[in-house]
Amino acid sequence: MTRIRLATRGSALALAQTNMAADALRAADPNIEVEVVEVSTQGDQDRITSLRVLGGQGIFVGAVREALLDSRADVAVHSLKDVPTTPAPGLTLGAMLERGDPRDVFVGRDGRRLAELPAGARVGTSASRRIALVRALRPDLEVAEIRGNVDTRIAKVNGGDYDGAILAAAGLDRLGRLG
Structure with a gap:
């Protein structure tokens, strides 16, 4: 059995999306075991300061990216809107789930x-x-x-x-x- 660790934020929406990714992985290969690694980001920890003051997109992905780079996780699951346009060195955008309702x-x-x-x-x-x-x-x-x-x-x-x-x-x- 192959184990894949998925890093994600701990919000209900992030976990729902991570469960969708886990289901897609299991559907592709029933021999995949998925472990969810919850990570708290700067944006999660500071819920008062304006996003513009905190620094925009990276505040919701930095700690998750570090979980990948520190080998605490194998894959990160994000909302695409939170992902910086330039990936961190050593990381790549590997896959996307089907787009949800854009409205x-x-x-x-x-x-x-x-x-x-x-x-x-x-x-x-x-x-x-x-x-x-x-x-x-x-x-x-x-x-x-x-x-x-x-x-x-x-x-x-x-x-x-x-x-x-x-x-x-x-x-x-x-x-x-x-x-």
Whole structure:
């Protein structure tokens, strides 16, 4: 039996994606045994500081990359959006899972839609593209940075910190929270 150690972040979404990768490996070869190695990254440890201040993409992959380079893991599983465009020396992008739903989803408090929000309502997102999208569709809304995993972001909306948030449909789907 061949053992493969998959390094990943410890969030529910990262673990769901890692389980998808493990299932794909086992489907390709039933003699593969998969071990999941959870790694805490700078982005996971500091959930308050703005992503722009922390330094962008690498904050979610650095510690996972080190697990590979230190031989604590054989393969890393990431969301492609978190992977720097230039790989670290000695590492390569080896495979990708089938792409999930590429759309964005608005999650509104009390089931409200984006079009139903009053002027000045607060919408959370951290992605520059999503900030531009909200500002183009609803320039009367306040767009504020929101940090945390999917469940944390939804809790911030339901708790009243935000009137809504823009989230990735693929992530919601992989966590069974879409539909």
